[in-house]
Structures are given as C-alpha cells and as structure tokens.
Amino acid sequence: MAVYTHLSAEDLADLIGHYDVGELVSAKGIAEGISNSNWLIETTGKNGNGARFILTMYERRIDLDDLPFFLDLLDHLSATGAPVPRTIHDRMGASSRLLEDKAVALIEFLPGVSIDRPTPAQAYSVGRALAGLHLASEGFAERRANTLRPQDWQAIVDDAGYEAIASIDASLPDIIRSALPDLLDQWPDHLPRSIIHADLFPDNVLMLGHTVSGLIDFYFACHDITAYDLAVTHVAWCFEPGGQEFRSEVSRALIEGYESIRPLSQNERDAMPLLARGASMRFVATRVQDWLDTPADALVTRKDPVDFARRMQYYQRTGAEVFAR
Amino acid sequence: MAVYTHLSAEDLADLIGHYDVGELVSAKGIAEGISNSNWLIETTGKNGNGARFILTMYERRIDLDDLPFFLDLLDHLSATGAPVPRTIHDRMGASSRLLEDKAVALIEFLPGVSIDRPTPAQAYSVGRALAGLHLASEGFAERRANTLRPQDWQAIVDDAGYEAIASIDASLPDIIRSALPDLLDQWPDHLPRSIIHADLFPDNVLMLGHTVSGLIDFYFACHDITAYDLAVTHVAWCFEPGGQEFRSEVSRALIEGYESIRPLSQNERDAMPLLARGASMRFVATRVQDWLDTPADALVTRKDPVDFARRMQYYQRTGAEVFAR
Known part of the structure; x- marks a missing residue:
C-alpha cells in the first residue's frame, strides 16, 4: 500500500x-x-x-x-x-x-467504501453483483488464462518447500499435503466458464450502505470456471475477518444473492465444496509465497496463510452442507 | 508517506x-x-x-x-x-x-496541486500568501513557542556527534562548525514577531495554475520572527529542486510578492541573509537527525542534508546581495 x-x-x-x-x-x-x-x-x-x-x-x-x-x-x-x-x-x-x-x-472514480465485516444484506448485494458480472461478461470476446490454477498452486508450494512452509506454521505442511493431490485429481473441467474476477475480497468491493456501488481491481480477472468465482468470493466473505469462524448467515445471503440473478446448475452446486477448498488453497499458496518473500521486519503487513488453511479444513469437514439449497 | x-x-x-x-x-x-x-x-x-x-x-x-x-x-x-x-x-x-x-x-479539503519546480509567477503568489498569513495572524492570541530555534539546532548537532555527521558527508562537520556559533551569537531578538508557518515547502502549498489555492500542514507553526518565515520559504523555494543552483528570478518574485502585501522594514531586510543562513541550518540539523535515525535500507527516502548546507554556503558567499531591494 x-x-x-x-x-x-x-x-x-x-x-x-x-x-x-x-x-x-x-x-x-x-x-x-x-x-x-x-x-x-x-x-x-x-x-x-x-x-x-x-x-x-x-x-x-x-x-x-x-x-x-x-x-x-x-x-x-x-x-x-x-x-x-x-x-x-x-x-x-x-x-x-x-x-x-x-x-x-x-x-x-466510483463512490463507496470497502467494508471490513459484511452484513448479510451486504453479502446478498455482493452475490447479485458477482452474478451480474458473470452474465455481463458473456459478450466479451477477449481471453486471459488463469495463471493461478491447481497446477500453479502445486508449483508455488514445491518452489517454497515444506521445510520453509513449516517455519510459518508447523501444521501447514500436513494440511497442504493432504489436500493438494485431491484438488489436482478432481478439479472439474466440465463446468460452465466465463470471465471471472477471481479476487473479490471485501477491499475490492465498494459499498454505499448495504448496496454494492463498485467492483474494482480486476487484475486477476481471467476466463475460468464461473462457479469458482463464487467459491473465491465465499471464502473471502463468509468467515470472521482475519479469522476462521464461519458466518452462516453471510454465506446464505451471498449464495441467495448470487442465485437471484444466476441460479447454479446441479453440477455447479455439487462442485462447490471442491471449488471452495481450491479457492482456499489458492490463497494459502500465494500467501505462503508472499510470506516467505517478505522480510519479517518489512513495513508491509504479511497476510497469514494459516487462516485460509483453516477455512479449507472447514470446507473439508462440512462437505456439501454449506452449499445445500 | x-x-x-x-x-x-x-x-x-x-x-x-x-x-x-x-x-x-x-x-x-x-x-x-x-x-x-x-x-x-x-x-x-x-x-x-x-x-x-x-x-x-x-x-x-x-x-x-x-x-x-x-x-x-x-x-x-x-x-x-x-x-x-x-x-x-x-x-x-x-x-x-x-x-x-x-x-x-x-x-x-482544498483544491490544488503541489508543484515541484515553481515558476516566478507561482513564487510571487506564494510570497503574497505568506505575507497575508502573517497579517491575518495578528488577531490570534494563542501562542506556541518555536521548538527549532538556534539553540535547538546546536543540541541536535551535539546529540548526533560530528563523527556520525561526517559519515553522511565528509564536508558537513566543517560547514556546520563554521556557521553555528555565529548564528547563535548574532540571532536577532529585536525583529517583529507573529505566527509563522515555519515549514512552507512547495509540498505544503496547493496551486491552481499560477495562484496559491491553499497553505497546508501547519504542524510547525509557532510564534517567532516574522521575517524568518520568509527566509524559510526562500531557502525552500529559490533553488533547483533537490539541488543547490540558485534561481534568482524565483527569489526576486517571492520577495516582491511578499512585499506587495507586507513590505520588510530596513531592520528585517538587513537581517535576511542571517535568517536565511539560519533557516538553512534548521533543515541541515533536522535532516542530519532524520538521516541518522533512518536505517539505510528503510523504504522511506532519506532527505540529504548536504543540499541545505550548500544553500547555506550560498547565502554566506552572497551576503546582502540576494535580499537587496
């Protein structure tokens, strides 16, 4: 910053x-x-x-x-x-x-402020805006490949090495090792694709009251699995800020808002737990990389990858339940 | 920043x-x-x-x-x-x-942008605004003492030590040693006083075109010698940015602008070379302090005290000439 x-x-x-x-x-x-x-x-x-x-x-x-x-x-x-x-x-x-x-x-310039801890009404509005973005992108012919797919997470982890990763948190290597192979094996290739934002954290959304006034910072946008974008947004919005506690009302509101504009197909709904684990792993991987690249005494705050590892474990534990209609 | x-x-x-x-x-x-x-x-x-x-x-x-x-x-x-x-x-x-x-x-919020390299017309406008500020402050009864007077420059230099100062630039200790005693001895106590801004660098002035739209950042403001504020502004505005080359047209315009609102008395004019050397020394001292307090690998840019030592030497060499009517 x-x-x-x-x-x-x-x-x-x-x-x-x-x-x-x-x-x-x-x-x-x-x-x-x-x-x-x-x-x-x-x-x-x-x-x-x-x-x-x-x-x-x-x-x-x-x-x-x-x-x-x-x-x-x-x-x-x-x-x-x-x-x-x-x-x-x-x-x-x-x-x-x-x-x-x-x-x-x-x-x-768009008006609005980025909120830290969304209300369900705000999450509903974000879900609507994300679905609207997916539909609106349909006529856009330009393409950019996602540079952070499962094989890229694996490469980042290999590059860092489990010894260095253990230096961040002793539990991280096992969490990553037990999740990555399944993500690579099972990653879906049959789901609908579109332009996705791929990084829709609260700081990339501007709000006026409970309504989205702007979606910004499209510098990870790419053409990839549409429902994966909802999974990224879910892992970014539905837990306590900087923590691991699941916020079920925010989750329900986000998905309801999304489906009010673009209902998920059964295939997409079935894939959501896997996509959410993948979305968590994507941020575990890049945060591991940033953590190890940033000197401990740098003025920049390092974002802890552990939160996202725990969020991934939450999706593992709960399975289809979170995304059930 | x-x-x-x-x-x-x-x-x-x-x-x-x-x-x-x-x-x-x-x-x-x-x-x-x-x-x-x-x-x-x-x-x-x-x-x-x-x-x-x-x-x-x-x-x-x-x-x-x-x-x-x-x-x-x-x-x-x-x-x-x-x-x-x-x-x-x-x-x-x-x-x-x-x-x-x-x-x-x-x-x-005031409109305007801070300029890096003023034109004479901009310097004229700054001179007018500074004089206006001095006159406008007359009815203001609150007082704050200047915490950066000649004895404070001496204390900062003593605190740093000439060995450390030499590590910044080998010529600095002699320049400081040869100037400080005279400044302390000769510093005037008979000149008119008022509220002064005391730090009116270009980044504390907002401009729309050639006209001042705002004076900001009053966090060094205090009650002290009025003409010293013109001296501070002079040393801050009348040399090439980040350099030592004197800009005589900018100098003339700044003083003319100032005097169009508040003419200097003969006593003030006579004191200007001394006040300008003092203003230079004030920034040499605080920049020495900041330089030595800031690790060389910090992300913050350290401001070199040498520029202001050279500007002080310029005022020493030229004497009354710069401020002659």
Missing part, C-alpha cells in the same frame, strides 16, 4: 492534457493496491462541473500484455451497466499511455 | 456521524504527511451536494497539547479569508476527537 513513483504536478497536468476531462484541480497519491501506484485525480470536468478519476501506474506484477484485456473488460462491463469503473480513453482513443516508461491508465 | 492505522469503513462512518456533514460516501487513505495518517473523505454534504474533507489522525511527533493551537489557528486564518483549510467541528463543538486512543481532526 504505497505510491511507488513520484509524479510532479507538472507531469500530472501534462498527462491529464491528453484526455478530454478538463484541467487538473487536485491529485492525491492514495494508499491502495499492492502492486500499482494510484492517485485520486480531480479535474474541472468536460463541462466545468468537476470530475474525479483514479490514475493507476502499473509498477510490477502485471504483465503489460494483459493490460488491454483488463481495460477493455472494464469498458465492456460498465457499458452493460455493471457497477464497474470505465476506462477513460485519451484523445487518440488509447486506453493506456506510457509515462516515465511505465504504463498508466485513467479510470472512472 | 503512508497510512499507519487501519480504519474500517464502519469506524469511519461512525466517526463521520459525529459531524454535521452528511453521510460517508468515500474514504481513501492518502500518501501525505510523514507523521500523520490522512484520508480523503467524501460525504453527501450538509445539503446533499457532496463535500470533501481531509481526516487526519495524529500518530506521533505532534505534542497533543499543541493540537488546539494548530486547529484554532486554521479556523482563525480561514475566517480572515486566508487560503487555509478550516477545521470542521463536531456536533458538540470539538475540533478534535479521540479514535482508538489517537486524536483525529476533520479538515476542509
């Missing part, structure tokens, strides 16, 4: 001049995004009524070849009315520009 | 409820201030037309006993029409509140 690059007011005013959005009025570096720098930009607006934008500079982690996919996806989804920020194109029509050898994009 | 404390949307909405500013619409942690956490807050506003604020949480460095002085000063100055953000008081009339054992204040 930082601004990695200094942009002077002169740089920013020059950049804004390439867009038909009026004159620069204010620019504040914001503490959002872990791999990009972001500024909240205010301009006089096209008609002098003022307008706000998020300026994102892509610092690392994101393959620039994927950038058109991400930005075109925002345009496609927002055009369908989904609560997704649209990309502002420059006067030449480009969705991104280069500034100091880095790609930047100007993106619509 | 960071947000040191996590505030949930729930915390923020609850906090905003104590003010008559409408409902919370958006909150973004902003990368501003080195000792406070700051959020750019948007609400529906008193009349539903939207309003923006800066929420500051005082993390360290600021003596909380001084907080009423800083916040009352903003109110006083903005009431006179100075381009200074006013403090928003809560429904009980308080200018600050406690949140998680830390003081927070809600402050008016």
